[in-house]
Amino acid sequence: MAHIIVVGNEKGGSGKSTTSMHVATALARMGHRVGGLDLDVRQRSFGRYVENRAAFRAQAGIDLPMPLMTMPAEGPDPLTPALQQLERDCDFILLDCPGSHTRLSQMAHAVADTLITPLNDSFVDFDLLARMSPEGEVLGPSIYAEMVWGARQMRAQAGGGAIDWLVLRNRLGTQQMHNKRKVGGALTELSRRIGFRVAPGFSERVIFRELFPRGLTLLDLKDVGTEAMSMSHIAARQELRDLITELHLPGVAVSF
Helix, strand or coil: CCEEEEEECCCCCCHHHHHHHHHHHHHHHHHEEEEECCCCCCCHHHHHHHHHHHHHHHHHHCCCCCCECCCCCCCCCCCHHHHHHHHHCCCEEECCCCCCCCCHHHHHHHCEEEEEEEEEEEEEEHHHCCCEEECCCCECCHHHHHHHHHHHHHHHCCCCCCEEEEEEEEECCCCCHHHHHHHHHHHHHHHHCCCCCCEEECCCCHHHHHHHHCCCCCHHCCCCCCCCHHHHHHHHHHHHHHHHHHHCCCCCCCCC
């Protein structure tokens, strides 16, 4: 069966679609068969990212690896038929969830083998995971963490394995400011209480906004004629390499 990767939280603007696209295309570039499913039926950022890639590939005549995309089905269970369709041809299936609580998103979390939760590195996003006192004490899990706990229970009842949950600290500052250290300490404490791993994600870089219109990722720059890689590009590629390594996906050895 395909390994299912879910990228989700319940807050927009945290980098879910950028993370989804880079993970999916990185796996495809390494020779794995990758399927994709955009569950944000309103904004469809991940789906439009892939559509932009297909259009650019056709226009430029470049064979860029890309995920095989499908749409949620109609009816009371829109997820299962879509997953069954992709599982026939894919080693990995990546599901990009909306930045809000929906029944479809809840269903997706319950089938996740690997769950990636990108967070902007601030206490505003931290509140999605846990409630904190004014003194900075973690009081308990918040709405999204409780939803993940419910998904784990549903998965266990269905006889599935454990969900490997990775929280990404996106948009980390270049300097270790006091607030960044406090966020990191709070995440480390919370990770032990509710069971997730913490890893650095992507820094804030202009390149990510420039790549979207053509559907490109950091790994495509040389293919499209960007010979001179800036230090920012090189650092961003290393962040992606570190992320794929930290995911501990079965049968994946990073080779870019």
